[in-house]
Amino acid sequence: KRAPTYRARRPSTRSSGAMEKTRPLWANPLQFVFACISYSVGLGNVWRFPYLCQMYGGGSFLVPYIIMLIVEGMPLLYLELAVGQRMRQGSIGAWRTISPYLSGVGVASVVVSFFLSMYYNVINAWGFWYLFHSFQDPLPWSVCPLNSNHTGYDEECEKATSTQYFWYRKTLNISPSIQENGGVQWEPALCLILAWLMVYLCILRGTESTGKVVYFTALLPYCVLIIYLVRGLTLHGATNGLAYMFTPKLEQLANPRAWINAATQIFFSLGLGFGSLIAFASYNEPSNNCQRHAIIVSLINSFTSIFASIVTFSIYGFKATFNYENCLRKVILLLTNSFDLEDGFLTASNLEQVKTYLASTYPSKYSEVFPQIKNCSLESELNTAVQGTGLAFIVYTEAIKNMEVSQLWSVLYFFMLLMLGIGSMLGNTAAILTPLTDSKVISSHLPKEAISGLLCLISCAVGLVFTMDSGNYWFDIFNDYAATLSLLLIVLVETIAICYVYGLRRFESDLQSMTGRSLNWYWKVMWAGVSPLLIVSLFIFYLSDYFLMGTLQYQAWDASQGQLVTKDYPTYVLVFIGLLVASSTMCIPLVALGTFVMRHQRGDTAPLA
């Protein structure tokens, strides 16, 4: 039998730009692990997991979370890494190798990654905006601006809080509804351009530059989180938040939504289905032990979520206690002023007694004042569960402005957000660029610097839409609908493709010859049976949720009331959402159909290898 020939990696006596292009590799396996960590550990770990933890029973949410990690997260992560490492190509090429009819899966991944990178970098732009504004004293979101005749504060700011005002008015300049577009605002637009330049700088040289950047984007957030943990735990009232969070509410275990949200969180938090993991793994040495790396990355991702939620809940506790004490102070002041009591007589401890005494002694006056007396409750302050940009840019900033040396904490915090965001962007852009640079058509005409530059330019230009007055509403649309259904479908098709189209035994023998280790029965059971079933049930749940809800609604900011109101999407927006979901999911059947038609036309009836 003729010995197999392959294009080997030549020794360094040859110049690196030899006629045949060798695939760039990670300088060492640590870079690969760090790249995966910095991609999957993103903003979702900081702003979504604490919310879910709070909503679904605190400490008891960890039970479904860990179960889903073992049953769904690790197997699917290992699958994607193994596919990338085996096929040594980006998502389109990898799935084309498995079956030409399935290259639509790769195309769908690229489309979803493109959508994601367009809107995700806007978060980095906002992070930059807040970071640059953190160098002022006092912090601009801690005080309301004055109104025109300097006798009081701006009306909108009075009705809302100063942090909400800074976010909705100064940062977003949000319009009252999605129909009112306004113009592109130059300040966020500048920050967006800077964010894209930063991403371009990191991906410019491919794995060579990305490999060095990921040391920072993977490690620095942990440094900041540790500093914040120490600071957070020493804040006044932090223990209230921690106790509230970690008190398990075991009855939530019976709530199916808790399990579904745990599965969803694991799924999206690891970044499966975008093609980034396949892209990263394709730059690996074939003998790399990706099973161990898959377990390490998924464990670190979940550990980071839990760690970040400890920090978040100490901050919540501090903020809630601060607001509660403020509320008490206001009530005390109100009572002291109305009844001319001695200053300092009323304290938090004797408030209730004095209230009953006053109610009995001066009933008429008390009933006058009574409507203004707010019922201050620490529980209700802690109950305000927030997720997403609201948590990061409103709640956290509110807590930070009350800390000492708030500029330092603010800079650290937004620096951490930027590291997390840019780390995820590296993965997103890798998912798009790897198939493009793999394709011989494109890479023969343009060097990879030009391809990256073009991608950044186009994404930046489209991303300027999110800097308009109504930009945040479009951002929410992309955030909620661009990736959710499509990813579930993509990963489902991936799993079925590997197990039943390519063949699980064939894949197993490939992995064995590649890494030298045999495949554990556990992975086989998960890939072939449990994980696809889980994904199908998630898919059905999401679809039924969309259909049951009827018309879709969104939260709009009402400047006159200073709070969010719910509005319905207009028809053209609903059509757009449908197009958004369809443009990625339809790739799979359309490309399969196209391949079938092309093969049929060519008369190629030979069976697929």
Next chain:
Amino acid sequence: MLWPLFFLVTAIHAELCQPADAENAFKVRLSIKTALGDKAYAWDTNEEYLFKAMVAFSMRKVPNRETTEISHVLLCNVTQRVSFWFVVTDPSKKYTLPAMEVQSAIRMSRNRINNAFFLNDQTLEFLKIPSTLAPPSDPAVPIWIIVFGVIFCIVIVAITVLILSGIRQHRRNNDGPSEVEDAEDKCETTITVENGIPCDPLDTKDGCLNDAFVTEGERLTPL
């Protein structure tokens, strides 16, 4: 004998300074314990005297009222809270000065009055007199643009450096392989692997040399 006169005078004063009823009267509220905590001082008649003095001082700054004396300021209805009402009378002590004058006078000297009592606008309240809030300091160039500019320039410079070095390397590589290509054309571009040992075709055009047999190679005919 003087007692009835004294009572009459205080009665008249009481009429001029009546809480809520008197026009041109202002209510003042102090929160000394809240502001100063342990260092709080007790509110007594001496503090009241100081207050009257400060009000008279503010009135003296108003044109036409330079002759206001401490005795023209009347305090009444002092409560435990500490809150009280005050009016400013004219030199004849017959009527009270219009509220607008008093208001503008207090507003102008508000800072001095606050400082005299170690309090601020929130802890020394003049109800019905709005305080002028300090406008935030607006530097000529917003600070964030400066930081933005610095980081922007650094990133642009770094990108330019990387692109230029990439172009230079590319040009060097394009000159390099053109010599190597001629040599490569003469032999296969693929490496044959025998037993896991790659053979470099450039070195041995006639097959792989097994080093274990090198010493014996001289006795054998070349392959």
